[in-house]
Amino acid sequence: MDGRPVLVCTQDEDATADLVIAELNRRRVPVLRFDPGQDFPALAVLAARTGAGGWGGRLTVGERTADLSAVRALYHRRPNVYATDGGRQTARFAAQENRRGLGGVLGALPGCLYVSHPQAIARAEYKPAQLDVATRVGLTVPATLITNDPVEAKAFCAEQPSIYKPLHAGAYDIRGEPAGIWAAPVGPGEIDGAVARSAHLFQAHVPKVADARVVVAGDQVFSARITAPPGVVDWRAEYRSLAYEPVTCPEGMRGALARFLADFGLRFGAFDFAVTADDAWWFLECNPNGQWAWLQAAAGLPITNAIADLLANGASHHD
Known part of the structure; x- marks a missing residue:
C-alpha cells in the first residue's frame, strides 16, 4: 500500500465509517479497513517485529498490506470482540492471545494518531469517572x-x-x-x-426544555440543539419525533470539553447536555465513540470532514 495508510477498525457494516473512508479516498489517503475481532486470524496476517523505532512489519488483509511503521492514524470505530473458534478452553485462550497480540501491536504503533486509542475509549466508558472529570473541568453536573x-x-x-x-x-x-x-x-x-x-x-432530574449534543473531533467542535416532544426524558426513545438545529456552545465550555478529553486521552467525544429555560447546560455523559452521522445530516454539521482532517494529518500535527 503506497503512502502512509490510515487503519480503520470497525465492523463490516458501519455507515458512519463509510462516510469517513469515502472522504479519505477523495483525498487520496490510503486506507486499510478491517475488523480485528472477525478478520483475524482467518483473513488477516500479522508479522510484527520490534525495532529501535518501535514496532515494524506488516499487516495483510486480503490483497492489501500496510507497513506498521508507516501507519499515520488508526480510527477505532466499532470492531467486534475477538472471535473464538474451536473448543471452549482453546477458544478462550486464542481470543485472549489475539486481543493482546494483534490488539497490543495496533495500540503501540510508532508515530500513529489514534482516534481514539482503544484503551482510552475503554477507560472513558465508565460513567463514575466521567462525572468526576466533568466536575473537575468545570462542567455543571446533576x-x-x-x-x-x-x-x-x-x-x-x-x-x-x-x-x-x-x-x-x-x-x-x-x-x-x-x-x-x-x-x-x-x-x-x-x-x-x-x-x-x-x-x-x-x-x-434536570428541568430541561431541550437537549444538546456536542461532537468534538480534535480541536473542532460541533453542537446541535435537540428538541423532543414535551415530557420526553430520554430523546433517544423518540428519534422520529425530534427537531434539530445547529447552535453554539456556551462561552467557556469549549475549554472544559478540551480538558475533559485530554484527561482521558481522547481525540473524539460525543457529549450530551440537558438545556434548561435559562440556557444552562448540564452535563449528562460523554460517549467516547458515539454515533454522529445522523446528526451531521439532521443539523448540517461537517463532522466527516473534521474526522478526516484528523486522520489525514496524522500524529505529526498533534503530538
Missing part, C-alpha cells in the same frame, strides 16, 4: 447517587425529582427483540429490594 442500597436510593429519590439510567448501554432483549433501556423518572415509591441486585445510577 446530583448523582450510585448504589445497591434500596434505603439510600429511596432517600435520594425523595429529596428531589429523580431519574434512573443504566451505567452501560449494553444489548438487552425483550422476548427476543432488541430493546433499549432509557433514562426514566423514578419516585421513592418505586424503589424496592431489586435495587440490591446490582449497582444503580440515580440522578437529579
